[in-house]
Amino acid sequence: MRNCIEYVLRQDKTSEQFAYVTGPYCYDVINYDLVYRTFLEEKKLWNKDSGRMYAHNIISWHKDEQIKPEQAFEFGKEFAEKWFQGFQTLVAVHKDKDHIHCHLVTNSVSYEDGRKLHTTKKDLERMKQFTNQMCRERGLTVAEKGRHFDGSLIEKGEVIAWGKDKYNLFRQQAKDSFVADCAMAVLKALGNCISKEKFIEKMKQFGWSVNWTEKRKHITFQNQEGKKVRDSNLCKTFHLDISKEGLENEFNGNYERIRAEAERTNGAEKELAGYYRQVEAACTGSGKDIGSCDNREKRVTSEISEDERVYTGISGKDTQFEDGKTEALLQESRNARRNSEIKRRNSASDNRTVRNAEVKSITSAEQRRLEKQKRIDEQERARAARKRNKRRSGPEL
Template sequence: MAVIKAVSSKAGIGQAIDYVTKEEKTEEKLVSGLHCEAETAKEEMQATKELWEKTGGRTYKHFVQSYHKDEKITPEQAHRNALQLAENTPAWKGFEVLVATHKDKDHIHTHFIVNSVNFEDGHKLQWSSADLRELKERCNAQSQEQGLHVPEKGKTFEGAEREETVAWSKDTYQLLKQAEQGKVKSYVQDIALAVLDCKEIATSRETFIRLMNERGYGVDWQDSHKYITYTDLAREQAGEKACKIRNNKLEKYYNMGFGKEELEHEFERNARTAEVRAGKSERTAPRTEPTEPDRAGEQPAEGSLSFVERELRGIDEAVKSRTSKGRAEQAERRRTEQAAHQRAEEERRAVRERQRTASERHISRNWEPER
């Protein structure tokens, strides 16, 4: 019997990786990297963030797959199962994932640390409740195929109600647990998650507000007000008084930045990344060469008119010269940028190929199929 949980934590990605890769927690170092080397996962994930200028905000996603203590399964098999799940999770395509299996407790369990930034195109990880549900369904199907037990929907190993979210921080854990039990209004947690998701893709205040509106949340963001007020529009329309919350309250509950400054910094980073991904096409687009005025049939005049004609011709030639030079410079810049882009792409392909080969070699060397 196996269950999968999403883990919420205030710990940094480096601390999370250090924790799950401790030698005393892993059986024969059952640690593997998907799209990265297990030994250098921390450095590779950080390099990806710096490459796409997305070092802030949510830095990773953490999941745990756990087996019941009485389940007849070896650590090696549990690790292979976890790798199979990771490799076939659509939302993790293009993301570095560290997979570490532990046997330091009375049950075997595997940690997944998923980088929040895609190494292929730089977009932030989008993870929904539907994605988690699909992952759990594949976990159950995997258990059925191997003749293992499948937990009752919504239940833990012992038959109690399953908690969908856990956290390393005791305070955060209690707050999230209270929300799940209804002691804290659930709309507060829904708004917090919506803000975290929308700020990772928005490039401006206007875009952020639009994205929040599309999710059903109003955003009162005024320069004359110190705080941002978020509103659950459905609850407001239903006449519910408890439907609004300020960003400072969210910060108190979750110990994260939900204020104007934090959001605007994230928007700036997203905008810079969008500019890089667009290849700065607007600045490198060739300009249209002005055409020479059509003066067919124009008869040269005497005196001042012939002088004007000569001046016009001189201006035309100067324009042609500057335009030709400008186009040559643009063409050279484009060639330089294309060559640099090609070299970078070749380097990324080489890195990915080395990672894939090393990962396959590492797995085949340490985990032979059970006979």
């Protein structure tokens, strides 16, 4: 506690005009030694000078916020007097950084009745709501979830951490963090997954087991070293929607995308068939026959007319030009046919994947329904058995 008070009242960070103590304080000047002794005397008065000694909170504003140190000082005093009513609180404004912030160091023992200060997660949430209300009353900016100070949206995957230690970890050593590894594995696994089962299988390939059950609210990921990460942790830290509902939406989106690609491939095959007909018509129009040489590849044979035999010097060049043009068209046609066949096979594979996933999903849903019905039947049988036993036992003597 002494070190904390000494840091908050450092002269290179604040000045006496921006320091204040709520509650009993009998000294004219404020320095860390006097504040520390005042807090300690209050604890000894109630015989509670052990355990948690103090609470340290910081109210910070963005560097672009239009607020002066005097305004921040009044803000901190009002907050301390209303929120920590009955507890001595040191309020000090720091202006050594590019953003103004206010430190509040609160004695953990009340000077009114000697009760200890207890702060829960719900209290922290109410503290945030209270500071937001005070900011609105003063025309200051209120932080919005999913947005930066200027109102722009936080990009997907951007690191967000409310704890200082956690923030520094991801900013400096994100590659060495198993939480970051888990987030990367989830993003990779989501690529073409269209079902929960396929997602779990891919995560297993990346070294992460997935605990996704209907009974639990959250999804838990666990690596081979036994370290666990919740989906809610990934959502808050990396601004990713990795909840159950979010993943299901991703699966549905991937399914629709694969189906749309398959439909486009079928349309391309129809266009390609029309292109083949145009090529054959062009070859026929140039005086060539399309025949079969080895039952696998079509070749063009030219028919030499009487005029071509007489005027070989002229018509021979034209024939060679036409032959080259026709051969190029046929080669292009063969390449297009080969590419179309590859796309057709890939599309068929994707369609099989979609159908298999649908079958698995339906089967899984049916199994869950049967298991639920089985549990209901067992409960009914147990209830009926208890009633029968009660009737047989008769009244107690």
